[in-house]
Amino acid sequence: MSVQLGMPQPREEAGPALPSVPAARPADAPAGLADRYGRRATDMRLSLTDKCNLRCTYCMPAEGLEWLAKQAVMTAEEIVRIVRIGVEQLGVRELRLTGGEPLVRHDLVDIISALRSNHPDLPISMTTNAVGLAKKAAPLKAAGLTRINVSLDSLHEETFTKLTRRPFLDQVLAGVDAAWAAGLGPVKLNAVLMRGINDAESPALLGWALDRGYELRFIEQMPLDADHGWTRRNMITAAEIREILSAEYVLSADPRERDGAPAERFEVRRRVPGLDAGGAPSAHGPVLGTVGIIASVTEPFCSDCRRTRITAEGKIMSCLFSREEYDLLGLLRSGADDDALARRWQDAMWIKPKAHGMDHVGLDAPDFVQPDRSMSAIGG
Numbered sequence: 001m002s003v004q005l006g007m008p009q010p011r012e013e014a015g016p017a018l019p020s021v022p023a024a025r026p027a028d029a030p031a032g033l034a035d036r037y038g039r040r041a042t043d044m045r046l047s048l049t050d051k052c053n054l055r056c057t058y059c060m061p062a063e064g065l066e067w068l069a070k071q072a073v074m075t076a077e078e079i080v081r082i083v084r085i086g087v088e089q090l091g092v093r094e095l096r097l098t099g100g101e102p103l104v105r106h107d108l109v110d111i112i113s114a115l116r117s118n119h120p121d122l123p124i125s126m127t128t129n130a131v132g133l134a135k136k137a138a139p140l141k142a143a144g145l146t147r148i149n150v151s152l153d154s155l156h157e158e159t160f161t162k163l164t165r166r167p168f169l170d171q172v173l174a175g176v177d178a179a180w181a182a183g184l185g186p187v188k189l190n191a192v193l194m195r196g197i198n199d200a201e202s203p204a205l206l207g208w209a210l211d212r213g214y215e216l217r218f219i220e221q222m223p224l225d226a227d228h229g230w231t232r233r234n235m236i237t238a239a240e241i242r243e244i245l246s247a248e249y250v251l252s253a254d255p256r257e258r259d260g261a262p263a264e265r266f267e268v269r270r271r272v273p274g275l276d277a278g279g280a281p282s283a284h285g286p287v288l289g290t291v292g293i294i295a296s297v298t299e300p301f302c303s304d305c306r307r308t309r310i311t312a313e314g315k316i317m318s319c320l321f322s323r324e325e326y327d328l329l330g331l332l333r334s335g336a337d338d339d340a341l342a343r344r345w346q347d348a349m350w351i352k353p354k355a356h357g358m359d360h361v362g363l364d365a366p367d368f369v370q371p372d373r374s375m376s377a378i379g380g
């Protein structure tokens with residue numbers, strides 16, 4: 001779909017009317033990427049590609065999903081310029097590279113080197129499925145990548161293959177270890193729990209991660225799958241996750257500040273028979289590590305959201321569930337200067353929805369409309 005410069009680009013799907021004409025950003029609006037609800041985005045999530053070599057059931061369809069044309073995707077130079085504007089003019093304080101699968105970009109190492117040379121102190125992390133990471137972890141570290149998050153839903157080949165529709169578990173495990181060995185820690189792992197598929201494996205997956213010093217996070221499935229198969233009733237909730245884990249572990253609030261993070265962190269101790277019925281942590285059980293729970297659906301964290309997203313084709317998405325996108329790359333390619341690009345970005349962020357793409361919280365609300373893009377195409 002071609003995009004008109006300066007105009008919000010409504011998604012094409014049928015559904016309830018889009019929000020009314022956005023309020024203009026007032027002249028006295030706070031600096032940076034502020035919005036109408038008093039939040040300020042300092043965490044930039046940039047999608048390097050819409051392509052992926054896995055097809056996770058909660059994200060992509062089994063087949064199909066046309067890739068963007070090569071010329072529609074931001075080049076390395078364009079990415080570097082957009083990040084520079086974000087950091088130098090708009091208060092971006094951390095950068096997350098995502099996709100699609102960032103590792104499928106052949107110029108990934110060059111992009112990271114260029115970003116690092118412009119921004120010596122910027123935390124630059126990457127979220128990846130780790131297929132092919134074993135060979136690339138050391139070069140990525142050398143180029144200046146700070147740390148890495150890996151998606152790993154199961155340690156069982158059959159379950160892994162069922163969920164990702166590809167038989168690459170060994171490669172992913174090798175990638176996780178290589179990331180650790182290369183110094184890309186702390187290594188965080190993401191597991192989306194799917195009822196009847198990998199939910200029962202969650203305590204074992206946690207034990208495996210704790211043994212190795214990886215920080216595992218369990219994620220509530222969001223309605224961002226290309227197949228539109230998500231239902232509120234079928235998803236595994238944060239409360240259920242805590243319940244499943246409590247058979248083997250005692251979780252207690254991590255005293256560290258959450259600081260706008262999607263994951264609520266818990267310290268983990270092994271459950272010792274004889275603990276009180278409320279599961280109070282045993283004075284005897286040592287803390288084995290932490291686990292995170294990302295409860296976007298049942299315990300949303302939108303009121304403290306600090307994220308701004310740029311899709312692989314250079315569109316600004318103020319929210320993961322935005323139904324409106326603003327074209328930054330088109331403006332850049334038209335010859336606009338940095339100030340004009342910064343203003344466009346600020347305008348787009350000013351009208352960031354309150355939560356979940358709407359003016360109220362609720363992925364299960366009757367007026368929620370699932371974006372027609374899958375998570376892979378938005379940039380998770």
Ligand SMILES: Nc1nc2c(ncn2[C@@H]2O[C@H](COP(=O)(O)OP(=O)(O)OP(=O)(O)O)[C@@H](O)[C@H]2O)c(=O)[nH]1
Nearest residue numbers: 125127149188190219261262263294296307320380
């Ligand atoms: N609702 C919502 N969920 C998000 C958003 N960003 C990420 N998530 C969810 O959080 C999960 C983990 O994201 P990651 O890319 O690993 O990064 P993170 O947890 O945000 O960041 P770190 O803990 O700092 O590494 C994703 O798989 C999504 O399910 C967001 O903006 N909104």
Ligand SMILES: C[S@@+](CC[C@H](N)C(=O)[O-])C[C@H]1O[C@@H](n2cnc3c(N)ncnc32)[C@H](O)[C@@H]1O
Nearest residue numbers: 058059099100127128129151190221222375380
């Ligand atoms: C879209 S992927 C992109 C990066 C990389 N391909 C990966 O899988 O890590 C980013 C994150 O989104 C998560 N994700 C994808 N679809 C999701 C959904 N429907 N609900 C919740 N998280 C989802 C994945 O588990 C992954 O951790």
Ligand code: SF4
Nearest residue numbers: 052056059100129376
């Ligand atoms: S983008 Fe990430 S979550 Fe989506 S299919 Fe690829 S590996 Fe799976």
Ligand code: SF4
Nearest residue numbers: 302305319320355356
């Ligand atoms: S759903 Fe939107 S507002 Fe809520 S945390 Fe995610 S990006 Fe932020």
